[in-house]
Amino acid sequence: MAKRTANGTAARRRTDALSRELIIQTATEILDSDGESALTLRALTVRLKTGYGAIYHHVADKNDLLAAATDDVITNVLSGTVTTGGPRETLRLLALGLFDAIDAHPWVGAELSRQPWRPALLDFYESIGSLLDALAVPEGARFDAAGTLVNYVLGVAVQNAANARHLADGDTDRGAFLNTTAEQWAHLDPGRYPFVHATVTQLREHDDREQFLAGIDIFLTGIAALRPA
Amino acid sequence: MAKRTANGTAARRRTDALSRELIIQTATEILDSDGESALTLRALTVRLKTGYGAIYHHVADKNDLLAAATDDVITNVLSGTVTTGGPRETLRLLALGLFDAIDAHPWVGAELSRQPWRPALLDFYESIGSLLDALAVPEGARFDAAGTLVNYVLGVAVQNAANARHLADGDTDRGAFLNTTAEQWAHLDPGRYPFVHATVTQLREHDDREQFLAGIDIFLTGIAALRPA
DNA sequence: CCGTTTATGGATCGCCGCTCCAACGGACGT
DNA sequence: ACGTCCGTTGGAGCGGCGATCCATAAACGG
Numbered sequence: 400m401a402k403r404t405a406n407g408t409a410a411r412r413r414t415d416a417l418s419r420e421l422i423i424q425t426a427t428e429i430l431d432s433d434g435e436s437a438l439t440l441r442a443l444t445v446r447l448k449t450g451y452g453a454i455y456h457h458v459a460d461k462n463d464l465l466a467a468a469t470d471d472v473i474t475n476v477l478s479g480t481v482t483t484g485g486p487r488e489t490l491r492l493l494a495l496g497l498f499d500a501i502d503a504h505p506w507v508g509a510e511l512s513r514q515p516w517r518p519a520l521l522d523f524y525e526s527i528g529s530l531l532d533a534l535a536v537p538e539g540a541r542f543d544a545a546g547t548l549v550n551y552v553l554g555v556a557v558q559n560a561a562n563a564r565h566l567a568d569g570d571t572d573r574g575a576f577l578n579t580t581a582e583q584w585a586h587l588d589p590g591r592y593p594f595v596h597a598t599v600t601q602l603r604e605h606d607d608r609e610q611f612l613a614g615i616d617i618f619l620t621g622i623a624a625l626r627p628a
Numbered sequence: 629m630a631k632r633t634a635n636g637t638a639a640r641r642r643t644d645a646l647s648r649e650l651i652i653q654t655a656t657e658i659l660d661s662d663g664e665s666a667l668t669l670r671a672l673t674v675r676l677k678t679g680y681g682a683i684y685h686h687v688a689d690k691n692d693l694l695a696a697a698t699d700d701v702i703t704n705v706l707s708g709t710v711t712t713g714g715p716r717e718t719l720r721l722l723a724l725g726l727f728d729a730i731d732a733h734p735w736v737g738a739e740l741s742r743q744p745w746r747p748a749l750l751d752f753y754e755s756i757g758s759l760l761d762a763l764a765v766p767e768g769a770r771f772d773a774a775g776t777l778v779n780y781v782l783g784v785a786v787q788n789a790a791n792a793r794h795l796a797d798g799d800t801d802r803g804a805f806l807n808t809t810a811e812q813w814a815h816l817d818p819g820r821y822p823f824v825h826a827t828v829t830q831l832r833e834h835d836d837r838e839q840f841l842a843g844i845d846i847f848l849t850g851i852a853a854l855r856p857a
Numbered sequence: 858c859c860g861t862t863t864a865t866g867g868a869t870c871g872c873c874g875c876t877c878c879a880a881c882g883g884a885c886g887t
Numbered sequence: 888a889c890g891t892c893c894g895t896t897g898g899a900g901c902g903g904c905g906a907t908c909c910a911t912a913a914a915c916g917g
Binding site: 439440441451452455460461 | 872873874875876877878
Binding site for chain 2: 512513514515516521524525527528529532538540541542543544545546547549550551552553554555556557558561564580587591592593594595597598601602605610613614616617618619620621622624625
């Protein structure tokens with residue numbers, strides 16, 4: 400029989416360690432399996448078999464938790480990217496690594512868009528900077544070029560997150576969702592929307608990852624032209 | 629003395645018309661003046677001097693409201709863009725129009741990133757498509773190119789929205805916020821982060837709008853390379 | 858004039874993030 | 888062996904959110 404507090408609650412204490420890392424890891428599991436909206440403090444207390452106080456002792460607030468989980472993912476991406484090979488190829492791999500990570504954890508995209516200047520991204524910026532240098536981009540244009548690349552990656556990340564959110568509720572899978580959109584587009588007036596209408600097939604069949612890479616190549620080509628003559 | 633309902637509430641009826649449009653317009657006002665987080669149904673009922681029922685009679689839910697407000701802004705952008713001049717210049721103006729609109733209404737950026745396939749953007753896609761055609765981008769590459777451009781614009785939009793959110797709470801103005809970030813960057817180890825460290829000055833002095841245009845130009849240059857030989 | 862439809866206001870619900878505090882129990886001095 | 892701290896812990900409770908529900912009031916059609 401557990402003793403009772405003044406509140407009439409049973410107060411039995413856990414013996415295993417509850418740590419900031421364990422909380423972040425559990426949060427990541429919830430986010431990955433059930434989506435952004437499933438991460439509530441209530442869900443966390445249930446999963447960790449604890450109370451709010453314990454969690455808030457290790458974590459400032461929900462923002463802190465999300466930011467930490469995001470930093471974790473980003474850090475792993477950077478450490479796992481191959482940096483041998485030419486600057487252009489390395490830049491592609493770097494961007495692709497970020498794309499794949501956000502594809503696997505769409506909530507990272509949403510969170511990154513909320514806080515794009517996280518320290519974890521510093522190494523990312525730094526890598527881009529040195530690679531742009533290697534591509535002979537003059538110093539004056541490097542800041543703009545780096546910003547452009549990051550903005551593009553962020554834009555794709557946000558799209559991914561949005562798509563993932565739509566898939567989570569209702570639609571069965573990506574194919575069904577795309578077909579729905581394509582269906583709507585197909586019914587548009589071809590006179591008023593010739594381009595969109597003509598694009599329906601590609602919307603159905605396109606590969607997000609390849610399209611992302613195509614975009615990266617467009618920007619890299621444009622950046623290459625910044626090289627002083 | 630007003631008559632009382634069974635609930636004990638005073639039920640006096642308004643004479644002026646409450647319409648979907650009025651609700652959307654009021655929501656826009658709240659969003660513009662006090663930011664995304666200030667738009668609550670309670671705030672709306674207060675401002676409109678009405679109840680929840682009246683609002684929900686004209687609007688499906690909060691998402692519907694935000695989407696409608698966003699559509700409004702976007703529609704105005706497109707109708708206000710000058711389309712005389714060459715395709716390259718028109719594309720720049722189109723993108724710039726969207727940038728300025730989101731700069732003036734940052735919440736549009738956040739909402740657009742949540743629902744990037746809104747019908748209001750169809751005209752935008754359509755314009756991009758025809759302009760890419762005019763720029764001699766082959767049909768096979770047009771879909772990827774258009775998607776890339778939209779993603780880039782969206783990425784910038786999200787950044788703007790995030791910055792606006794940070795400005796709203798605490799920091800006095802943009803300058804102070806940037807200085808804070810720049811301060812942190814300046815204290816980084818120049819050995820480990822040479823690029824970021826060297827960029828501090830540009831972070832302080834750069835103009836978002838010009839940087840956005842620089843990115844558009846990089847994109848346009850990259851696009852030009854897609855032209856068949 | 859009365860029945861039907863449309864519009865309205867607000868009590869109320871369930872859930873959220875977060876605060877607050879009493880209770881626990883290991884570390885440690887004695 | 889035994890206080891007595893103090894870093895942890897659990898959970899009741901708060902204020903605020905989006906959304907629902909329903910009694911009522913005006914508008915309308917015959």
